[in-house]
Structures are given as C-alpha cells and as structure tokens.
Amino acid sequence: MTTSDWGDWLPREIAAADPDGVAVWYLGCNGFVLKGSEGTTLFVDPYLGTGDPPRTVRMIPVPFDPADVDDADAVLATHEHSDHVHGESQAPILERTGAPFVAPDASMAAAREEQAWADRWAIDDEQFREVEEGDVLEIGEFTVHVVEVNDPDAEHPVGYVFEHDAGSVFHPGDSRPAEWFTALGRSSTSISASSPSGPQG
Template sequence: MSDHNDPQITSDWGDWLPRTIEAAEPDGVALWYLGCNGFVLKGSDETSVWIDPYVGLGDPPRTVRMIPVPFDPHDVYDADAVLATHEHTDHTHGPSQAPILANTGAPFYAADDSLAVTDDEGWTEHWDVEADQLHEIEEGDSFSVGGFDIDVVRVNDADATHPVGYVIQYGDTTVFHGGDTKPHDGFAEVGERYDVDLAVVAFGSVGRVPDKETREPQRTRWYSDENQAVEIAEALRADRMLPSHWDMWKGLTADPTALHEHARGFDYPERLEIVEIGDRVDV
C-alpha cells in the first residue's frame, strides 16, 4: 500500500533464501512466505511462480516496514513467472520485481493498472526487461506456467483500482491467492468450482496511518480482520488458510494466532497455517 520506490535494496539475510528455494525438490507443491503478501510456489517439475514479491522499505513515516528484507532480487535466478495482484507499491514494484525478470527472462502477469506502474517506473528503460515479458491479464483469463495452471478471478479490494486474484492448480493441489481482498459474494462460486487446499488471506488490524497527501493520521483498514478472514476461507471451502500481510506495516500488525478462536466454530478452514517470513509450507 506504500508509494515509495526504493533506489537500492539491501537484504538483511544475504542470499540463503533464494538459494534454498532454488535447491528445493518438492514432492508436490511447496510454498515459501516472503513476508507482506509475497510468496513463491514451486512444483515437483522445478517450476517456480513468484506472487507479489516486495522487498521495499515502504514510505516512512507513513508506512514503516516491520520485518527483514529477506532477499536481494538481483540474487534471484530461478523464476518461471512473476504475478501481481494489484497496482499498490507493495504488490507491483520495479526495484523488487524488475531485477527478477531481468535475471530470468520470466513473464510478468498483471492487470492493466499494475502494468501502468511498470510504464510509470520505466521497467523496460531502467532494467533489462523486455516489453514482451509484460502480459496483461483480467478476470476470467487462464494461463499455464510449467505444471501450474492459473485462473484469474475477481476479488474485492476497494482500495485498489483493478485488483485480481489467482486460483493456482498443480495436479490435484489448488492454492488461492486473493491479494488484499475482503469478503466477496463470488467466493462461494470459487469454492464450488475448485477444491481449494490452501487459501492465502491478507489479515491485519485497523490502525491510524498518515494520509498520503495531508499526512494527518487516518483510521485505516487495508486488510481483513479476524471475522472477515474466516468468512473468505469459509466461502472458498478452503481446507487450510494461511494469513498474510499481518507482519508488515507498523500500526497495522496483528496476531494471526487469534484466528484459531474465530475459525473453530466453522467447517472451513479445517486448519490454519501460521507462518513467519522465510517459512516453507508443503501444500
């Protein structure tokens, strides 16, 4: 949600995380949490899909990053696609994503307003990114990356101008990533159509964030609260829910373990996956 383009990115962790992902040989699908709403999915065919990787520092003092920078994107040499869910800086960000595209030649999939960011930031001018790597997608589209079949679905993020979500299938495994979505009437249909094994749901508290223009503190809700997060997972009939984004911005952080009490009275999700930045989950 921040709006600052970091001129230089320095990882707190060196290159061990991209090297770990690169060396992994999952039996089915493995997923790594990059913090914020970033993830890497890797299949047994060694195809890796990166979603919303962001290693920027935000826009202090408006948005202050609360977690380490887990990798330098110049150290990423193993990516078969990069996906963006919407146009906000912590989801579409040249310094975080363009070096990955330049290193790997991977395609970048995003909706029109996210691609507008690539124009504004000059990805093809300032990084070694080719125009034919940038692919516009919209709700209802489908595409494949190696063994991953990816459907683009409608989501509900009123703070974004054109958000999209992804249903990602790899054999019998299905992962949903909705960006920063809140509950949406269409998720029940998604739950009926797909057998969702894992739903990534952006979760956070309500806080006071300085307005972008006036810098006056404003009551801000960017992510689903406990009840909304469970409502999304229930509509999707997700076996597991993985809360994301709760770790990122000062004043909007939350306790993901609180979701246990909210989820226990519902059939879905059957299980919560509580992870920290850098953790791996086998789906």
Template sequence: MTIHSDWGDWLPTAIAAAEPDGLAVWYLGCNGFALKAADGTTVFIDPYLGTGDPPRTVRMIPVPFEPTDVVEADAVLATHDHTDHTHGPSQAPILTGTDATFYGPPTSVATAEAWTDEHGVDGNDIAEITEGETLEVGSLRIHVEPAHDPDADHPVGYVVEHESGTFFHGGDARPSEDFEAIGGSYDIDLGAVAFGSAGMIPDKETREPKYTQWYSNENMAAEAAAQLQLDRLLPTHWDMWKGLTADPTALRDHTRSFDHPRTLEILEIGDRTSV
C-alpha cells in the same frame, strides 16, 4: 533504489535447491509468495522487498533477499498496482535475471511498462491478464479471478492448480460475492487471505494521521475463509506495516466453529509449507 537483504541469499538459494514432491510454498512476508512445483516450475506472487514510505508506511520485518539473487523463475504475478504488490526494484531484477514473465491486471501492467526504461526489462516479458483468463506456466494452471479490494483499481486473485493441490492468493481482497463464486468453483487446499488491524496512518497527501483499514479484520478473514471454502487458511500481511500489524493466532477463535477453514496455518517470513 538499491535493495539490500537483511538475510543474505540463503532464502532464494534454498528455493532454487528445493526438490518438492508436489507444490511447495514459501511465505516472503507482506503478501509475497514463492511457489515451486516438482518439475521445477517457479512462480513468485506479489514479492515486495521495499521498506515502505517512512514514516507513513514502515516495514516491520526483514528484507529476506535481494531480487538479483533469484536465479530461477518462470513467472511473477501481481494482484494489483499498490507498491507492495507491483514494485519495480523488487520485481524487475527477477525478470531481467531469469526467463520469467510478469503477469498482472491492466493497472499493474501500466506501472510495469515503465520498467523497460527504468530497469531494462524487455517489453515482451510484460503481459496483461484479466478475469476469466487461464495461464499455463510449466506444470501450473493459473486461473485469474475477480477480487473485491475497495482500495485498489482492478485487483485480481489467482487460483493456482497443480496435480498435488490448489493454492489461492486473493491479494488484499476482502469478503465478497467474488469469494463465494471462487469457493463454489474450486476445491482450494490452501488460501492466503490478507489480515490486519486498523490504525492511524499518515495520509498519503496531507501526512495527517487518518483512520486506516487496508485488510480484513478477524471476523472478515473468517468470513473470507468460509466463502472460499478453504481447507487451510494462511493469513498474510499481519506482519508488515507499523500500526497495522495483528496477531494471527487470534483467528483460531474466529474460525473454529465454521466448517471452513478446517485448519489455520500460520507462517512467518521465510517459512515453507506444501499444498
């Protein structure tokens, strides 16, 4: 599979040229992020540049860059093994074109191991992680935490600490005791929570329409933000799949009476914010 960008190379060029004062965050659409710290440390989390599996899953947003245009990266993190989170055509070229190491839970690593033959990835650039571990990547301290995603096999979340603040990425996880524990252990400035509607999506095997909910709805996203004690809630995934898209501005009514999140921060694909 060859990936063609709708936008050319301006986004990875902008990331490479950026000189943030603290920790900058770019939303890549779906549930993907690029993080860059003041010292240049650059980490991608769940970057996905595929178009899905039409007509079952149909991408509704642009492909923002080609992975071969990424010239600087220290790590690629995967939260779980679903295609839009662990994807060889999207992630292997980042590994082969930079000094990045791929980190993921066992199921993601099992998928990535095939990239050594399929995409020429060095096996030493694939590392398995699990809950309770801490990674030191440049100026970033990354904690691997458990995550409750009933549709995934061994998902994890990441707490990324930098001297300027803390970012949390929960993959597609939903509210749970895991989020409560994370919220009690860290002071999270900005947290990404997967949010979307439910819809009739063709079954993977039979292709018959099937009621499908893969992400938190409005009340669940609000509950997740409260459990994580987020200062700022950043909803993700609402833009991605035809039939499961949602309006993130609706979350204002669902979160405004709670102590957390203090702020709802909505980014569109390609937008940049800071932690």
C-alpha cells in the same frame, strides 16, 4: 530497498527445494513464492522494499536481494499499489531470468509507464503479459486462473487461483471477503503446502 539480513539464503533454498506437491514461502507483505514438484517457480506480489510509512510499514526482514534470483517462471502482481508493483523488487528478477510479468492493466501501467521498468532494466516487451478476470494461463505445471476480487482501494485488482495436480492455492491480493469466494472455494481443491521457515541459528 535495503540489504537483506538473510543474504542469498532464501533464493538458494528455493532453488534447491524438491517438493512432493507445491511448496510455498512467505516473503512478507503479501508476497509469496510457489514451487511445484516439476520445478516451476512463481513469484506473486514479491515486495522487497522497506515500506512507505504510514501507508506501508515492513514488519519482517527483507528476505533476499532480487538480483540473487536465478530461477523464476513468472512474476505476478495482483494490483497496482507500490507494495505489489515495485520495480526495484521485481524488475531485476525479470531481467535476470527472462520471466514474464503477469498483471492486470493498472498494474501494467504502473510498471511500464509510471516506473518505466523497460528504460531502467533490460526487459523485453514480450515479458509484459496483461491479464484480466476470466483469463487462464498455463505456466509450467500450474494452470493459473485470473479471478475477480474485492479490493475497493485498488484501481483494478485481480486474484489468482494456482491449480496444480496436488491441489490449488488462492492468492487474493489485498482483497476483502466477497460472497463469490464461497463458490470459488468449492470449485477448487485445497492444497497442503509445505512452508519452509526462515534461517535457523
């Protein structure tokens, strides 16, 4: 972990945003924040580390300190790799907001056993919510569908389709193309997401 060059700018911008439909912020690596028009805020694969060369090299600045996040309705992980399940990035958000950590079994094992989040941060057992393909979750204004993806490098990867009145967002983690994505795309409506940029100056 390193100090963010942006300070607490991004968490404040997300908290203040009032999107008409769904706003999406890119965090680097495969991390995103989604916020709906009713205020539901979801963090997907947020990774705020500097990387683990040569496997992972961070190419953009660390966008925020997780301790500066005051509002989160869930933190979701697509698979167990360290740039998707990372205690220093995600556990402080769970501790501060009480949000659930939503992830498949291998990701859950990485968080609970290998990284021992509950021993290092004040996180309740109820905050760990294990999911598998076919599960459907209601998180605030979003209906979240857990779907199959094609990531042969992961032990148990999943993707998420975030369904909203404004449309749908698909996050496949580190998936490669898959023939079933065509049917998945046809069953979901695309969303025109506003993507606020980084700090100006």
